[in-house]
Amino acid sequence: MGNAYTVPAIIVVTLVTVAIGFYGLTLARTTSDFLVASRMVSPTWNAAAIGGEYLSAASFLGIAGLILKYGVDVLWYPVGFAAGYLALLLFVAAPLRRSGAFTLPDFCELRLGSRRLRKLATLFVVFIGWLYLVPQLQGAGLTLTTVAGGPYELGALLVAAVVTANVALGGMRAVTFVQAFQYWLKLTALAVPAIFLVLQWQADARPPVTPVGGPVFPAATTVVVEEPATLTLPDGSFREVRPGEELTFAAGEPVPEISSVDAAGGLDWLLPSMAGDDDRGLFATYSLILATFLGTMGLPHVLVRFYTNPDGAAARRTTLVVLALVGAFYLFPTLYGVLGRIYTPQLLLTGRTDAVVVLLPGAALGDGLTGQLLAALVAAGAFAAFLSTSSGLLTSVAGVLSTDVLGRGSVRDFRLATVVAGLVPMVLALNVSGMDVSQVVGLAFAVAASSFCPLLVLGIWWRGLTDAGAAAGILVGGGAAVGAVLFTVTGPELAGWPAVLIAQPAAWTVPLAFTVMVTVSWATRRRAPTDVAATMLRLHAPETLRL
Template structure:
């Protein structure tokens, strides 16, 4: 693929606008109150756009289409779960959480249960979830730049996103990124919707035909022309029909011709080149669906596939309410009613957005099936425009898509960085503006280093594990803490440790399995079906056994969480229990409007 000047222009424009909006908004950020919660003046519509902007990450913009390309109907649960999680958040969490007056998730747990030890434990899990979520954003940035600008190393995209995001957060915290994230939602919607409409129009005008065969065919897609595939990581390819292929091994100067047998699984090393003749059925990586008939039918993998789907649903439905960068945005609303209204608007905005990557994932099956060979299906949205429309039109569409993808990396990384930095600055430091900036620098470096050293994985799958961890740690605490007055801090801590520990064990097991033959069961990949019920059960049982751990002010706290806003029970807590709030008020300036 040749260098695309349109892409470079789009990336530069997005970076410049992001910096400009962040710099402009940061002029009004001069207190801890501004840096953590934007002075709690963000109205529902703008906050909904900002939440949608930060929530639609690399997993949404690139990963959803990639997972649909690879898994078909079963992959549709990802966008459904990512969206429906806000329904649970709206019904059970949003308004009471805002009425608590907390600034961070650990701050809420201490306000509800009165335990500093629980707050410290929650801080550790917030940092872990934030880093787990940040790493795939940075890896996705590197993958995206490398895909459309082949001469650019993978580390350039990760470093560029880290520097730009850290600059905005250092300058103004939540105050600076609110307008940026709201703008980036509408940019991402434009960048995904326009290519979807154009490519669908081309498909319809072409009389519903594609070079790789129709989706209604039972057989796998085929290569439309002689195709050379460069394998960039070790993969195992599943072969459903007899497949002739010419192979150039790493470091070799000559090719060899082999015939892969039907039903075989062929191990292909990194840096191998595979050449397929036109009309050859496409072999797929081991975890992908080969035949179109199975791709179109949900649950075609039997009982294990069905249980894995249930586990995914549980993780995404409940994990949303435990993500720190999502919850912190509800602290910026003026009151509980505005927080609930924000969640309703987010449901509408996300539902609209997810129509388009799903559609692009379906089209990718017909136009870029070679990605099923390399396993890099996350690049489908980036490769699709020029595969459907060769020439300048395809290059321009690729630039539009890339601009949206870059905005996705920036907005989600900004939200994660500001939420984790806020927790670190108030729990490990004194909560002042300089402390927030030091925390931002520290938190930004760690995921950047991990992104450059860890092996890239499917974006939706790795982000899905973050959802599982959030669902297994904070979801029980929020639901029970808001709606069950008998919750105790020992029960909350026990449930958090058990749920989080099981997910971490699954992550370790899955990582080891990935390097030693993929022997781990599906539960290691999607553990929420076990870990979430275990966390709820342990939390309830330990709470019932430790009644003396119930805080003395539980009735007053529960009243504050559930009393209607006009009664005036809501009281904002101090920014930090162990420090003074820095505040240079500028009344009347820089308020966020509805």
């Protein structure tokens, strides 16, 4: 879009990522180095790496876009994404590190001694990993189309290729350095432009976020309609528009509502949903809270990182630092969503609200050098988000594939597994279109919360868990969530309560998974592992005792 700095910035981020990857490669000498960074990573580096890995396209682009569209009710996304680390800290961090498990399947085998449960867990790790990878690649394609005008496929392919090569050649050690670098890059890329944006807003005499007549265009704007829709004009009249039609608005003209984009306007945007005849909003909010609070601990790429802590106490401290780092990051997307309401209201017409973070610096600060540089910085940060989350996901998916499917987990197996694990989402991202980035990421959280969260929490704190109970819980609860995901992505549109229950399934699938897991474990209590007392000692006794 006429910005000469964006493409170079994206290329620099990609090259630096690869360069740090190769720097890591020269340090990685043994299989142990390669896979778990020899457990020599300091808590601060590790925390920055976890943060960098975690803040994905959904965090960097998606949250601001959702806030622009729906307002206060979706603030639960950033809160939940951060609070997930608190749940992880309270229930999982230290015992999981002490268990010595590298992946979730490892944990299944250590705690319950079942190979078949291990296979089932592997299946879910791979499903969640791919479910999370596809929207990352799609986000990359979308960003490249938005900022540089390149084709969608090129962006998706570029990120997939860079990430696959980097993970295959550098392994986890490299990824740790890359991820830590990515966290600081992402924070800078949102924070610095945010300061300029707020100053600009002050200089513009603080235009109101919610003007009386709804959002207005700050400058003359032309919007190209992409699908047939009905415009509701400010005077209450309707107008049919067809694809390809160009709508021109003058500065100061109010933004009409469009039927093809589901967005909240006026007070709905500003104020939380209220009780009354419609409780679906409240149900969806609580479902989202449950999915994000409990889903983080079940994300495969997050858990792998805990193995790199030297002991349980360090794992706790690392998690606390991550919580602080992630919390600091999430202060900014809200600001972008709110200011987007003032400076980029045309996105409410096109529906491409995910682009608000990338477009806002240019829209608010103009085409001057500052605006262009900041826009390039934001685009670089967005690419960092895709690269880092995809790397982490790919490492963990390839990790379980190489140890559980291909063979003994040698470096060669790991490289082969990386290529396999990278190819599948690449093909999916090219073929599946029309999936919404934030929604799919939310569904991945729901699946993780309904499968691995009960497994970890019950496995760590309850002696009575059996392999049969764990498998039944994962199959019923996780299976229901997977079904909801597949139905959302491929099934017909629903209305009313079924739509809410399928689109935000966590509020019923998580309790279902816990209930089934406890009930079946209780019914098969003779199958409880005989070494459970020793396992409990290992999970909970502090290392300082040197037992």
